[in-house]
Amino acid sequence: MANSPTGDSVLDRVVRVLESFGDGAPLTVSQLARRAGLPVATAHRLAVALLAHGFLERDPDGRLRVGVRLWELAARAPRALGLREAAMPYMEDVQAVTRQHVQLSVLEGDEVLFIERLSARNAVVNLSQIGRRLPAHVSSSGLVMVAFASPERQEQVLARPMTAYTAHTIVDPDRLRRALAEVRRVGYAVSVGAVHLDATGIAVPVYGPGNEVVAGLAVVVPSNAQPRQHVSALLAAARGISRTLGAQLAAPPAERLSAPHGQPA
Amino acid sequence: MANSPTGDSVLDRVVRVLESFGDGAPLTVSQLARRAGLPVATAHRLAVALLAHGFLERDPDGRLRVGVRLWELAARAPRALGLREAAMPYMEDVQAVTRQHVQLSVLEGDEVLFIERLSARNAVVNLSQIGRRLPAHVSSSGLVMVAFASPERQEQVLARPMTAYTAHTIVDPDRLRRALAEVRRVGYAVSVGAVHLDATGIAVPVYGPGNEVVAGLAVVVPSNAQPRQHVSALLAAARGISRTLGAQLAAPPAERLSAPHGQPA
Numbered sequence: 032m033a034n035s036p037t038g039d040s041v042l043d044r045v046v047r048v049l050e051s052f053g054d055g056a057p058l059t060v061s062q063l064a065r066r067a068g069l070p071v072a073t074a075h076r077l078a079v080a081l082l083a084h085g086f087l088e089r090d091p092d093g094r095l096r097v098g099v100r101l102w103e104l105a106a107r108a109p110r111a112l113g114l115r116e117a118a119m120p121y122m123e124d125v126q127a128v129t130r131q132h133v134q135l136s137v138l139e140g141d142e143v144l145f146i147e148r149l150s151a152r153n154a155v156v157n158l159s160q161i162g163r164r165l166p167a168h169v170s171s172s173g174l175v176m177v178a179f180a181s182p183e184r185q186e187q188v189l190a191r192p193m194t195a196y197t198a199h200t201i202v203d204p205d206r207l208r209r210a211l212a213e214v215r216r217v218g219y220a221v222s223v224g225a226v227h228l229d230a231t232g233i234a235v236p237v238y239g240p241g242n243e244v245v246a247g248l249a250v251v252v253p254s255n256a257q258p259r260q261h262v263s264a265l266l267a268a269a270r271g272i273s274r275t276l277g278a279q280l281a282a283p284p285a286e287r288l289s290a291p292h293g294q295p296a
Numbered sequence: 297m298a299n300s301p302t303g304d305s306v307l308d309r310v311v312r313v314l315e316s317f318g319d320g321a322p323l324t325v326s327q328l329a330r331r332a333g334l335p336v337a338t339a340h341r342l343a344v345a346l347l348a349h350g351f352l353e354r355d356p357d358g359r360l361r362v363g364v365r366l367w368e369l370a371a372r373a374p375r376a377l378g379l380r381e382a383a384m385p386y387m388e389d390v391q392a393v394t395r396q397h398v399q400l401s402v403l404e405g406d407e408v409l410f411i412e413r414l415s416a417r418n419a420v421v422n423l424s425q426i427g428r429r430l431p432a433h434v435s436s437s438g439l440v441m442v443a444f445a446s447p448e449r450q451e452q453v454l455a456r457p458m459t460a461y462t463a464h465t466i467v468d469p470d471r472l473r474r475a476l477a478e479v480r481r482v483g484y485a486v487s488v489g490a491v492h493l494d495a496t497g498i499a500v501p502v503y504g505p506g507n508e509v510v511a512g513l514a515v516v517v518p519s520n521a522q523p524r525q526h527v528s529a530l531l532a533a534a535r536g537i538s539r540t541l542g543a544q545l546a547a548p549p550a551e552r553l554s555a556p557h558g559q560p561a
Binding site: 040041042043045046049050052053054055057080081084085086088090091096097098099100101102103104105106107108109110111112113116120137139144146152161162164239240241243 | 305306307308310311314315317318319320322345346349350351353355356361362363364365366367368369370371372373374375376377378381385402404409411417426427429504505506508
């Protein structure tokens with residue numbers, strides 16, 4: 032890659048430019064230069080090239096914004112639109128039953144990246160947003176994906192400082208380790224008031240073609256509801272999504288659910 | 297921008313690499329090099345850099361695919377996720393009423409790029425897909441966005457060769473010009489069997505903060521249904537989306553709908 036005098040590559044600078052649109056709001060070239068830490072002339076030259084490819088666009092006021100062409104190319108990410116397409120019919124079913132939030136996410140490092148979310152009007156407060164992240168330790172989707180991740184990934188999450196979003200957020204590595212073991216035992220994660228006191232997340236794993244966990248499917252419901260009533264709907268939907276993705280489902284995950292209650296699988 | 301011996305910039309090559317994943321399927325480096333028209337060594341070097349930034353990922357088999365990190369950055373495109381977020385509640389309402397396909401699109405050059413689509417099981421055949429394009433002249437969304445676009449944009453679409461998808465597709469510039477005038481007169485577009493004989497699209501304009509048309513909202517229903525029954529629901533939903541986007545709606549678009557029938561506005 033061609034390097035600038037300061038040693039960063041063109042690609043590094045492109046990434047910094049794109050990352051500067053953190054909140055999606057349009058920027059002038061000088062605002063962009065400041066956020067990206069680039070000289071105005073460099074930012075301008077890069078913006079012109081990105082505009083030519085549609086990676087940036089001008090808004091009606093002439094300011095720069097992320098271009099829909101970039102979204103078009105990025106939509107081909109199998110873990111974004113491909114996953115979403117497989118999941119959408121099942122997510123709609125779960126939403127019709129729960130009438131709250133249903134969300135789909137993937138694990139990126141030690142964070143949960145939300146790919147899709149369906150919500151109902153008057154649903155409970157929900158801090159997760161499509162295209163945004165939450166630390167894995169606070170969200171039920173994060174707990175379920177970390178619980179079924181490689182030991183290395185689990186240790187990575189356990190080693191990081193954990194921010195308390197509420198008094199219920201797990202911030203202690205030993206407690207998190209026990210919580211992850213419990214998730215593996217029962218096959219789902221419940222996170223009561225860990226992101227916001229009023230909201231409880233329930234999440235189950237979604238499997239890919241190699242039977243690895245590729246996503247988390249979750250509902251977010253009011254903490255004063257009975258969250259576990261939604262587990263069976265989530266497990267059934269996650270089976271459908273996993274099958275659509277090509278997973279070979281051997282034992283029904285429902286066995287895990289009913290086993291602790293002594294019901295036949 | 298730094299140029300290669302053949303004169304293309306790093307950014308050009310990045311774009312070609314990303315465009316090579318046209319169907320979203322994972323590629324080996326040599327497949328990628330062939331599709332992007334790059335030497336294998338160049339493709340490999342570029343892939344390593346793109347992997348480092350998460351713009352590409354490796355799938356479980358080690359092949360390359362578009363990375364979810366690129367999707368995360370691209371999701372900040374106001375004409376993608378911003379538009380979609382504003383539209384989603386209204387699209388869900390329209391879908392609940394029509395029980396067919398509801399779709400949201402933007403105009404890119406002389407093509408329609410589909411941003412969002414909600415579908416029902418057993419809905420009619422529909423060739424439009426999220427993140428994919430159709431030529432503007434075949435789709436009702438395209439007709440409505442071109443009808444309200446600048447004269448330059450209209451002439452651009454009228455000047456291009458028009459592919460016939462079915463015997464009903466408009467392929468004659470004069471006929472298209474008359475169709476666009478009719479769309480402006482009634483305020484919506486109907487495209488009967490122009491993409492697929494069994495499917496009819498009905499589309500209305502969505503307005504942005506400067507009262508310019510920024511998107512098309514459409515339903516796709518069976519051609520043997522009465523498509524115009526959905527116009528009022530679409531117009532009402534488009535008003536809601538436009539208001540959410542900051543448009544100043546002066547005269548209710550419903551006037552346009554009812555006027556030809558002699559009903560009071």
